[in-house]
Amino acid sequence: MQTVDLARFVVETPDDAVPLEALQRARDAVIDTIGCAISGAAEQPALIARRYVQSIKAAANTVVWGSALRTAPAEAAFVNAISGHALDFDDSLPSLRGHPSVPLCAAGLAAAPQALSGRAFLSAFVLGLEVAGKLGRALGHGHYMRGWHITATVGTFSATCMTGRLMSLDEGQLRNALGIAAAETAGLVRNFGTMAKSFQAGHAARSGYIASWLAREGFTGDDNILDRPGGLIAAYGDEHSTLNVPPFADPWEIFEPGIYVKRWPCCYGNHRGLAGVFELVQKHGIEASDIVEINVGFLPDADKALIHRNPQTGLEAKFSIEYCAAAAVIDGRVTLDSFAEAAVHRPQVRALMEKVRRVPMPGQGSFSGVVGYTDVEIVTHGGRFSTRIEHTPGSPEAPMTASDRRDKFLGCTQSVLGTDRAERLLSALEGLIGAADLREIIELIVPAQEGAVA
Structure with a gap:
């Protein structure tokens, strides 16, 4: 896997090349992630992060989930990812050895035009997840065992790829964006059990958005950051790290190993x-x-x-x-x-x-x-x-039922959005594959009593 191969895969794969079942699994992951984030929006890490973005008075054009607050897209990605990870209730990907969906959803919804189709959004999610899994394989277990929080480190790159696709970057721009992302790649396991763990996920989402935005405007970074001496794999990996990973989409990471969905809100x-x-x-x-x-x-x-x-x-x-x-x-x-x-x-x-x-x-x-x-x-x-x-609860081998997933989402969202609004949001998310745009989801993702979002 070379940087150029990754960039071409992300920017050149057409939406219709992503299998319908992959889109369905991506939709389910988005539902679970947004549910976790809306519940997590009431937690102290998210509340403090919201106070921060309010203090900087950034352009108020992107919603902060579960609240009436609007802020700049990068800051919304930051807060929303913190909310999504605050409860440690969000999903996992074994090949990543971390949580893939929070950085992707938070950065992706910040970058996506509201007129974007649901299918296009989910295709970008699947591609971003593919990058997360393949980079996780490339770095190997040693990256995590040395103390790196891979949700944050690799999450910065997967968020960059998803936002890069949604911002219509070309191959060269995305390669530069990946170089910029490397400048922001950080996060330690030692922070587990503190608010800084969710900060690390928020930082990954924000950094991914910023890297793509800057690259679109002509900002440069090393354009072969994965495979050059001193690049990501060499610097963050160990003697077992390798660029020789399975080809992209063969099989898709969302199929093998697949996303694991948590039954209980803990590690x-x-x-x-x-x-x-x-x-x-x-x-x-x-x-x-x-x-x-x-x-x-x-x-x-x-x-x-x-x-x-x-x-x-x-x-x-x-x-x-x-x-x-x-x-x-x-x-x-x-x-x-x-x-x-x-x-x-x-x-x-x-x-x-x-x-x-x-x-x-x-x-x-x-x-x-x-x-x-x-x-x-x-x-x-x-x-x-x-x-x-033998099997991890919530894995493809021991999956949560559709009823389990529904109960989890509503249990996470009803106290924040109210029962009717939570059910309407769930219905909108369930129809995401066929949605002409993202407007209804953006409208329903905030509490009604705090004001509807146009």
Whole structure:
């Protein structure tokens, strides 16, 4: 994969070359992402980011989702991506080892003319996702294992490709845009459990938009930034990184490995463990008072993102199997409310957290919350109960149903938009493939009581 090949793929692939099933999967990803973002718009990271964009008094021509605020497109991309990632409820792509859709949707809707057809928007999304997956493969596991937050690093490039296509850049302009994007590529795993994690996603979306805009106006960057010595792969990769990745669209990343959609609003590293805990508790009628210990097995690197063993905040708790497993047992569910500050400090939860153990399991290669399997054992005063979760909840192998997805979207949006408006927005998004333009979605993405958007 050379920079020139990537640029040609993005700018030259016609919309009708993107399979209908790919568009359908992209539509579902957009629905999930916008739902997460509207809910996340009420979280502190998003509220602080909104205050920032209000303070700079930028041109008010692009909506900030879930609010009446309008700002400049790049700043809207910034805030909307922060909102989308604030709850850690957004989707994942195994080949990326990160969250693909938030930078794409936030930057893409900021760049897209409202007169753009839904099909054209979704085609650009599929192409951007393709770039995310292929660059993730090129960089390899070492990029993430060295501490880079790949949602932010590769997300900057995928957002650049989506916005570049929507701004009608030619091959040379997009190659320059990718060079500019490299100047903004950053983000660390160490920030997980803080507001800076969602900032990193917001920065990727904004940087992608700015890179494409500047390149369209004649701004230059290195036009072979992927493959030159000292370029992206050489600087951000390791000895296992390679430009020899599968050809674009053979198969499409949206098909293989496909997008994974979260059932629970926490790091995906917890999800197979949570599925195992729920299964054992329900099957055997286990009560918290019966538990001696909970053992969660992790293949190599599978708990890399779970950096908090003794979380003190709701954000830290999202990256803690100790907390998530304890909350699952005590509450019988894991919801947005599970990560309120008061919930994290409940004495009963803290006591059970002390009984949760991480157990290293042997395995060849590098695993994650969306790659591999997880063994869970609950030891009680009455016996030992164990299970293996082979498939990640929300994966193509263990998918959420259409009803699950609908419930998730409405659960995320109704408190912000109201029931009627949330259902109308969902209906508009479900019809996105055939939509003549994006106007209805832009109108409905803000609360009615704060004023309709023209």
